[in-house]
Amino acid sequence: MEVSLDDLEVLEPDAEVLLEFLTRMEFRSLTKRIADGLGVAAPVLPDTDPRGAAPVGQDLPAMPPIDRSAYSVVRDAETLQGWIAQAMARGEVAIDTETTGLNEMTADLVGVSLATGPNMACYIPLIHKAEAGEGLFGSDALAPGQMALEAALALLKPLLEDASVLKILQNAKYDVKILARYGIDVAPIDDTMLMSYAMNAGLHGHGMDALAERYLGHSPIPIKDLIGAGKSQITFDRVKIDAAAPYAAEDADVTWRLWKTFKPQLHGAGVTTVYETLERPLVPVLARMEMAGIKVDRDVLSRMSNAFAQKMAGLEAEIHELAGESFNVGSPAQLGEILFEKMGLPGGQKGKTGKYATPADVLEDLATEHDLPGRVLDWRQLSKLKSTYTDALQDHINPDTGRVHTSYVIAGANTGRLASTDPNLQNIPVRSEEGRRIREAFVADQGKVLVSLDYSQIELRILAHIAGIEALKQAFREGQDIHAATASEMFGVPLDQMTSDVRRQAKAINFGVIYGISGFGLARNLRIPRAEAQGFIDRYFDRFPGIKDYMEETKAFAKSNSYVQTLFGRKIHTPEINAKGPGAGFAYRAAINAPIQGTAADIIRRAMIRMEAAIDGLPARMLLQVHDELLFEVDEGAVDPLIARAREVMEGAASPAVHLDVPIVVDAGQGPNWAKAH
C-alpha cells in the first residue's frame, strides 16, 4: 500500500472516498496530511486502534447517549446528602470544579459537579452572582438558590477525602489544587487525561473535548458558549446557573464515561503499571510543588530590566547608525531587508513566507563580514532576557505569596517529560553569563537555602545501558569525563593530551547519537563539511558498534509496532514511522530518542514520587523539576541531611524495577539563590 501526496492530483475527484478509505485503514496521520493538503476536513470515524482505547460502541458497557435534561441542580443540603450517599455507596464518583479562572492559585471555586453514572450528574452552584435586578446589593450579590459555600464543602469534604471512594477527574491536578485551597485533600484519584496519555501518548491529544469526541462520539458544550471570548469574556460566576448547570454536569458525566471506557483498557494496552506508578502518583506531588512556588525577588528583576533597557537603547542607536536608517531591530523581516538587500551581505535564505530568515547562527557567520550582525545578536539576547524573564516573571509573582507558581503539564510531552507553563520555569537562562544572573532573583526564603540536585549525564548513561556499549559503560563506572573518553576512543588522543576542541566535537557527537544522528545535523552543529561529519559518525559506529544495532533495532521495532518503549514500559506511539515522505525521517529520529529521553523522564518521576516520604521530617520542600534537576528549599541547618536523602532517592530511583549496568550519579549544589545552587 503506497500512497503519496503526488497521487492526489489524479485522485482528487474522489478525494472523499480516498480519505474515508485511508481513515478506515487507520492511516490517520497520512489522512490528515492529505486532507490538509486538499483543504478539506478529514473524516471522523470511531477509533479502531487495537492498542488504544476501544472504538465507540464496541466492547463497552452499554451507555445511554448523553442527555443533558437528565442533569439536576443541587440547591440544598438534603439533596446534596443524597448525591453523596450515592457516591459513597458506589465507591466511585466523577468530580469537576468550576472556577473563576485558569490559574489555580488565584481562581475562586464557583461550583462543583458530580457524576455517579451515565446521565446521573448534578451541578452544585456555590457563588454564582445575581443577575441585574435579582439581588438587593447590585451585581455582586449572590444569585438565590445556592447552598452556602462553607456548608456545601463541609458535606463534600468527607466524601472527597474518603479513602474508600475513588474520585474520578479529568486533569485532576487542577481540581486537586483548587480544592486544596479550600482545605480539602482529594484522594484517592483516577485521572482520565493520564489514562489516555499512558495508553496513547503520541497518537492524539488528551484534553476532555478531544477525548469526548473520539471515544464517546460526543461534543461537549464549548466553554466559550458560556463565558464568551476575548475582551468581553466573563468569569464563570457571572454565568447564569441555568446555563452553567448542563455545562458543568456534562463535564462530570463525560469524565465518568471516559473513565468507564479507559479503565478496562489499561491492562490490554499494557500500561497499567505505567499509569499506576508513573502517572497517577505524580498528581499530588506536583500539586504540592506548584502550590509551594519559589520566591522571586522583584527588585533584582526590576534593576536588571532597567539595565537591559539602557544597553538595548545604546545598541539600537549603533545598529541604526550602521544600517544608515532607522528600523525595527526586533523585526526579522526588516532586518533581513537591511542585511541581504541594502547591504548585500551573502547567505540570505528566504523562508516559506517569502521573507529572509535571520537566525542566530546565520548572524554569527555574517559577523565576520560586518559589525551590524553582532550588534543585533547582542540586542536580541538582551531583548529576550528582558521581555521573557526580567519583565514577564514579575507579572507572575503571586501577590499573596510573593512567590512564582508554575504549572507542570503532565500529559504534554510525548516522551514522558513534564512541561512547565505560566510561567515556564524549565527554561530560565543558565548558558550565558548575563542570562545566568536571572537566577539570582530566584531566592530562598528567610533562614533557608536553595539546594539543587541534578543527574549527571543521565541520557548518555541510559544510552550506554540500553545499547549495551561496553566501552561507554566502563567509562561511566570509572567516573571518567565521558566526552573526553569518547574523544579518546574515537580519535586516539590520550586523555592527558585531550584538547578542548576535540572534546567539544565528541560531545556534539554524543548528543547527536541521542537525537538520532545524521551527517547533515552534525555538520550543521559543528559547522564542518557534511562528508567530514559523516566520517565522524562512521567512526563512532565503528568504535561503538552497539549504537548502530540499537538504532536499527529501534527503527525496526517502531516500524512493526508503531510505538517504542522506555525501560519502565512507557509507550510512545510513532504513527508517522511508516509514512512515506519527509515525516518518516522525523519519526525515525524521534523513535531513536524517545526511549532514552523517556527513560530519563521515568527515573526522575520515580524519584519525585518517592521523595516526599524520604525527606519527611526534614524542614525541606521540593520546589521545581527541570528534567534532570530537582530544586529544594530547606532550612539552613538541614542542608546536609536533605542532600544525603534526596541523592539516595534520585540515584536509586530506577530500582528495583530496572537494574542499570551503569551507575547513576547525582551532583548537588546549594546557595542563597538558584544561580549559586546550580
Add this chain to the structure above:
DNA sequence: CATCTCACG
C-alpha cells in the same frame, strides 16, 4: 493566529 526566534534539558 501563524511565523520566527530563542530560552532550557
Add this chain to the structure above:
DNA sequence: ACGTACGTGAGATGC
C-alpha cells in the same frame, strides 16, 4: 533528489 539533529514554552511581529 531532498531535507533532517530530540523534547519543550513564550514573546514579538505582522498578516
